[in-house]
Amino acid sequence: MALFSPSPARPVALGRELALALIGAALITLGAKIQIPFWPVPMTLHSLAVFFLAAALGPRLGFAAMAAYLAAGAMGLPVFSGSPERGIGLAYMVGPTGGYLAGYLLGAGLGGRLAEGRGAFGRFLAMLAGLTVVYATGLAWLAHFVPTSSLLAAGFLPFILGDLVKLALASGLVGALARFKGRGQ
Template sequence: MSTKALALATQIRHLASGAVRPVAFALLLWAATAAGEIPIPGTPVPITLQTFVVMMAALMLSWRQAGAAVALYLAAGAAGLPVFAGGGSTMSLLGPSAGFLIGFLPGVIVTAMLKGRGRADGAAGTALTALRYFAATLVGGVAVVYFFGFTFQSALTGVPFMTVATASMGFVVGDLIKAAVASLTAAGLLRLR
């Protein structure tokens, strides 16, 4: 095999492996909604495992790959595939959950950019990585996503922002738990590599 052919084969293999992870996480996002939802009284947005998958994507992938995974997921829903909670698709991007769904994209990118480089040099390095991952998920995976979600929901429903935020507080505890589990899992997986 010539040097050019070998270089081309290496590039193709690299591109293919780089594309597999975003596609896998996009499928996991769909699976997280297909697994079911838990309604919260007072808000039209259900609890799903989507935010957990978004957090894991951000912690396990580069910001480009994580952003591509979420963009692919949103594009599938926008194209009419029933990938959103309750089997929703295009109309979900125009309803009360729209801001949360759209917020996944900047949220996953912010989280991935803030996570920093993971350390697997012993228990102390893993613990520091988990703490840094947790902080990144709180900023990107919770604060950014919630900001978009509350803002869009308030604009769409005409309900004041603070009322939407107060009604949605039932999500906070769950998302804090998801952030902790995602951070510990990602830091632990890093150590296993």
């Protein structure tokens, strides 16, 4: 008798998880490319996609989707907001928004973990914790490019209102998806 006999279901589950992560990366890319007129700056749906996926798929697959998105960007695919016009690949990733990209990876894992089993308001707070990580890493990295006196005006104030709206929307969408899945069983 073998000590380890792989289950035939494991490769199927692994393939399903890989597919979900890749579909998630595609949704993040789509969110990064969609621009909505907003004040004071146009907004993309990038953070909506990241935190929706983290809460809907869970921390591991949410993290994997964001990692796949970053890997695609590092390979030079124009997945990021403003790419290819503002650059592609690693050159884009080490630019002013690089800290935010790293923060999304960490924030997706944290937000997804904290959102597990929570209601709408709890999910919103979990996503807010993840977004806090995004802003903390993003602003720390942006400080290499922008004077400290201008840091909040450049990397926080123009975006926070839109991000809060997107988190509320993401929390509601996760709840709606859970209700929809519950009816199908």
